[in-house]
Amino acid sequence: MCFMAIDDLDEGSKEDKWFLDSGCSRHMTGDESKFAFLTKRKGGYVTFGDNAKGRIIGQGNIGNGTSSLIENVLLVDGLKHNLLSISQLCDKGFKVIFEASHCIIKDIQNDKTIFMGHRCENVYAINISKYDGHDRCFSSMHDQSWLWHRRLGHANMDLISQLNKDELVRGLPKINFQKDKICEACQMGKQIKNSFKNKNFISTSRPLELLHMDLFGPSKTPSLGGKSYAYVIVDDFSRYTWVLFLSQNSEAFHEFSKFCNKVQNEKGFSITCIRSDHGREFENFDFEEYCNKHGINHNFSAPRTPQQNGVVERKNRTLQ
Known part of the structure; x- marks a missing residue:
């Protein structure tokens, strides 16, 4: 994962600096005290340049108590250096430009320089302590916009843009x-x-080709006969409606069988189809x-x- 020769740097500078590493798959550090937010986790390893493995023991955000400078950083047991992943920066919407003496990290959307690192021996490093006042500097602008969408009660983006334009919300980037x-x-x-x-x-x-059926109750006001349920049948062709009053909803089939024999004899048509709920x-x-019968x-x-x-x-x- 890491092939950088950084052992010649003094220990004090290592604690403050983060090294840009194109061979590093994720941001990672071994110093738990740097985290503003940390979630402990079990399982998972990272492989170093000498094929040694380091156990992942947590993941969180780097920063002080009120702001986070770097998101999604792994806490790796035994790691002695602070590493920034070039690929993860690019995935977050940043562009990393390397020069002979320094490197520049820019926001692709507005071409604004976010960080400038300097070359130390043969590696490039950034002193994060200089940027403690920048809130969420390594967060992608994409993620930040949707974070504010959630903070503002899932307001639509047009409304948030208007709030931003009129400066109606303090701290809105x-x-x-x-x-x-x-x-x-x-969506849900x-x-x-x-x-x-x-x-x-x-x-x-024709009549009785399709009957629509439903039953409702118990009604607060019973019928004159003391029945609390109503069995409603509507003929699809004529929209003629029958209402059968029931004492219990379990009487629905008995009333339906009597109704079928009666209405088919009266109208001279057979019932072809009925429709109801479940x-x-x-x-x-x-x-x-x-x-079926x-x-x-x-x-x-x-x-x-x-x-x-x-x-x-x-x-x-x-x-x-």
């Missing part, structure tokens, strides 16, 4: 707030279902056996989607 990804919390909390479009035509050609009063063995197709609306059985649902709201 002057960065470009763009909606360049999807916030999972916003703000998304809405597509509405079901109304049909402008009747899809059936309520237990409809989705049970008695209903299934009756429909009499050749009735029993359709169910999708769970938690009353819109698919909207014909009878609207009738229910009127009756209630």
